[in-house]
Amino acid sequence: MGETVDPGPVSGRAILGQTLKVLREKAGKSLGQLAEDTGYDKSYLSRLESGERLSKVTVMEDLDSYYGTGSLLVGHWKAARLDAFKDQYKEFMKLEATARIMWKFSPGIPGLLQTEEFARGILVGAQTTADGEEAVEEQVAARLGRQYLLKQKPEPEVRLIMDEVALRRPASQGKTWHDQMLHLEAAALWPNVTLQVLPFSAGAHHHMNGSLTLLWQRDGSAVAYKEGNGCSRLIEDPDQVLRQRLSYDRLRDMALSPSDSLTFIRDVLEEHRS
Structure with missing residues (x-):
């Protein structure tokens, strides 16, 4: 029986990115459509989903409003911002x-x-x-x-x-x-x-x-x-x-x-x- 490799802790930023992607796909939107609907640049939204960038909290407020998710994304963002500190x-x-x-x-x-x-x-x-x-x-x-x-x-x-x-x-x-x-x-x-x-x-x-x-x-x-x-x-x-x-x-x-x-x-x- 093979050994299981522990992938280590998942960063808050990665969890936020995954959540953003799931919400977008659940809404049936492409990155291009989301960019058109929200006014945010397509490449910027892509980097948020991949966990490469941390947005301002106001971006998460806008997307929570867009998806009707209450404060879900803001909550994930609060955890993700800790990645920027020691x-x-x-x-x-x-x-x-x-x-x-x-x-x-x-x-x-x-x-x-x-x-x-x-x-x-x-x-x-x-x-x-x-x-x-x-x-x-x-x-x-x-x-x-x-x-x-x-x-x-x-x-x-x-x-x-x-x-x-x-x-x-x-x-x-x-x-x-x-x-x-x-x-x-x-x-x-x-x-x-x-x-x-x-x-x-x-x-x-x-x-x-x-x-x-x-x-x-x-x-x-x-x-x-x-x-x-x-x-x-x-x-x-x-x-x-x-x-x-x-x-x-x-x-x-x-x-x-x-x-x-x-x-x-x-x-x-x-x-x-x-």
Whole structure:
């Protein structure tokens, strides 16, 4: 009796591609007909089905609507986007997706609040390979997909502290930066988001070289995640998580109040306009 060869785990992107193909064939559509019906390029749709590309989540929303499949494709897309990240970050993202409370500090504009063009500008600089453009688009799509977390029901309670340096290093394109600042201004008014700025006047602090995230689940369990200097660490030990929470509390004490932070953002926006 021959041995069975384990093909290994199937990627989320492959499952999404297979689902797209099955739905199209079940609807009796060719790739050409689907392209004509939806307005998406035929070769682009083909690459989605083969698992070669990761689309923006809005494409999956359109196709869910087209096939009448509720949020089936969006659900598969959420799993597929994890393929764009490293293993430890994947575990963090799974926890982030189910967290009821999020506390985050970022030296730059937090990924959860980046506009598409601003995110693209940051990610382009990190790509040096021939296939860099395609890799950038996949990472942009995955990053923007994380922002769905802020709108899911029930909405998580989110506190974001960002260093003033984030507001003093503009994007290379004026319109990109203007749109990003407007987005921050709008986000500061969202009911489930508390946005604070840590000003230069607060002086040196203990998280100048990296970001910190704290997540609480519905059952009260918590983890911390740190990134900086080219490395990352997921912290699950309760004592260490508590230390990170106290560390975050110190940052919050140093930061401007939410209302003063909104005024600060608006002042920077006005400076840019001038």
